[in-house]
Amino acid sequence: MKLLAVRRLLRIQRVVIRYRLDDLLFDLPLPWWLRSLRLLMPWRWLPRKPSTLSRGARLRLALQDLGPIFIKFGQLLSTRRDLLPIDIADELMLLQDRVPPFDPQQAVALIEEQLGAKVGEVFNRFDVEPLASASVAQVHAARLKTGEEVVVKVVRPGLxxxxxxxxxxxxxxxxxxxxxxxxxxxxxxxxxxxxxxxxIYDELDLLREAANASQLRRNFEGSELMYVPQVYWDLCRPKVLVMERIYGVPVTDMATLADQRTDMKLLAERGVEVFFTQVFRDSFFHADMHPGNIFVSTVKPWSPQYIAIDCGIVGSLTGEDQDYLARNLLAFFKRDYRRVAELHIDSGWVPAHTKVNEFEAAIRTVCEPIFEKPLKDISFGQVLMRLFQTARRFNMEVQPQLVLLQKTLLNIEGLGRQLYPDLDLWSTAKPFLERWMRDRMSPKAVLGNLYSQAEQLPHLADMTRDLLERLSQPHLQDPQLPERRRQGDNWALRLLGAGLLGGGATLAGQAAGALSLSAPAAWPAWLMLAAGLYLIVRR
Incomplete structure (x- = not known):
């Protein structure tokens, strides 16, 4: 692994030099000791011709050359136009679905290997030229023998x-x-x-993506918010996925969306609602919602519906995480900073010994300048960055299980503001969160929780009894079995004893007929009879 890492470092260095990414770094306002690092880079001692590529193109091509992990990083950056210069954001958008394809003949060979048949035997039509190409896989259009239009997704070789x-x-x-x-x-x-x-390794398994897509499709069956294409399971393999072909407008094609008179405000609000529905209602959310994976249906532009593809990365939250996030967001936007501080402590994000008053004051200092702006101008990304500034003082920890959620939230926010710059993220999210919290505290939900807890009572009782027995008799290596289980074991041993008696009696009869009951061949019969009798009469 170390050899691979060294080789990769040299590869990254060559790409940095080739596209002059160090120029982008040293154009930033850096302290003198960082700027002096230029003297330690030998390639900067030599004269270089000015590049004909823009800075955004150089960054995009560098990420593209470095492979899928770097491409996905660029995809995330492309949604944050509030953080990036426009020219760089425009270039990084090309990473969504315009990654150079690999050899189509390799794709055909891999499809035939996975399906165990020629493409002509499986498909009525198969387009050799790819329909789209991304960092992990590329897609070909096809038609099934039964007439359905589909897309065939195949994983890039050698990833x-x-x-x-x-x-x-x-x-x-x-x-x-x-x-x-x-x-x-x-x-x-x-x-x-x-x-x-x-x-990322899960994303290489297209069967997992197919399962995710099927679950997401069930979650939004009949919904006006989002549509997920159908998966054709008979033709899915670990490296090949066949699913329904969709026809929609890329969510970033603003001109086409405007031409068909799409309600952009409603579209942006529904994007936020889709996110919160997945996170809080279903606890199963599409965690790779960059613009290349999102389309808009052309059927009803006055009531626009999203179409989601590429479900290779999904996330889920526990009930505790859901409850914590909802309460924290509600308290945050009500400017109840003490409640925010208490929730952080209760959830374990900061140590339990943290002084609530001091933490509350620090959060207020971070958040009050933000709330001086209209709610529609508040960036969740900015809030997160400002909140993390308190980490050094209060030892705030980032929870790894929420990394996917944070990434998805940034994607949704960037996409929503691109569609409708005046989007008020909070006015869309707040009613949903308040309704979700009410539903969780409704009599039906409380009774459901009580019922699920009651189902666990027998198991908890057994565990409690075993624990008490171990505590009361610590000298015993093995705790006594519960009475019901002990009785069942005794009956099983008696049945075994009866079987041994029967078998011993049969062998004894055969020995008596052939030789005598004292012959050596009769001893197994005596042993079986004795063992069976012992198992029956034992306590």
Whole structure:
């Protein structure tokens, strides 16, 4: 792994030099000691011709050359127009679905290998030229023998070694950061990279993506908010996915959306509602909702419906996480900073010994300048960054299980503001959260929780009895079995004894007929008779 990491580092260095990314870094206002690092870079000692590429194009091509992990990072950045210059954001948008495709003949060979048949035997028509190409896979249009129009998704060959090299470097950087920085340890970088490792390897398994898409389709069956294409399970394999072809407008195609008179305000609000519905109602959310995976139906532009594809990355939350997030958001936008501080402490984000008054004052200092703006102008990304500034003082920890949620929230916010710049994220989210909280406290929900808890009572009673027995008789290595289970075991032993008696009697009869009851061949019969009799009469 170390050799792979060194090779990958050299590859990254070559890409940095080729696209002059160091120029982008040193154009930033840096302290003198960082700017002096230029003197330690030998390639900067040589004269270089001015580049004909824009800075955004250089960054996009560099990320593209470095592979899927870096491409996905660029995809996330492309949604944050409030953080990036427009020219860079426009270039990074091209990473969504315009990654150069791999050889179509390789795709055909892989499809035939996975399906165990020629494409002509499976499909009535198969387009060799890819319909779209992304960082992990590319898509070909086709038609089934039964007439349905479908898309065939196939994983790029040779991805695992590249991903392994990138992850090796990420792990080395994360471990190094944890060793040298107490602040870095609060962010759990090794755990975050570990979660990302699992996520990206899961994305290489298209059967998992098919299962995710089927679940998401069921969750939004008949909904006006979002549509998920049908999966054709008979033709799905680990590296091949066949699903219904959809016809919609890319969510970033603002001109076409305007031409068909799409209600952009409603579209942006429904995007926020889709996110909160997935997170709080279903606890199952599409965690890769960058613009390349989102389309808009052309059927009813006055009541626009999203179409979601590429469900390789999904996230879920526990009931405790859901409750914590909802209460925190409600308290935050009510400016109840003491409640926000208490929730952070109760959830374990900050140590239990933290003084609530001091933490409340720090949160108020961070948030009050933000709330001087109209709610529609408040950026969740800005709020998160300002809140993390309190980490050094109060040891606030980033929870790795919420990394996907934070990434998805940033995607949704960036997309919503792109569609409708005057989007008031809070006015859309607040009624949903308040309704969800009311539903959780409704009599029906409370009775449902009581019923589920009651179902666990027998199990809890057994566990309690076993624990008490172990505590009352610590000298015993093995605790006594519960009475019902002990009686069942006794009956089983008696049945076994009866079987041994019967078998011993049969053998004894055969020995008596052939030789005599004292012959050596009769001893197994005597042993079986004795064992069976003991098992029957024992207590």
């Amino acid at each position: 695992k070694p590249i991903i392994a090299q990138d992850l090796a470097w990420l792990f080395l950087i994360a471990k190094g950061a944890e060793r040298v920085s107490a602040d870095a340890r609060l962010l759990h970088p090794v755990e975050v990279v570990g979660d990302y490792e699992k996520t």
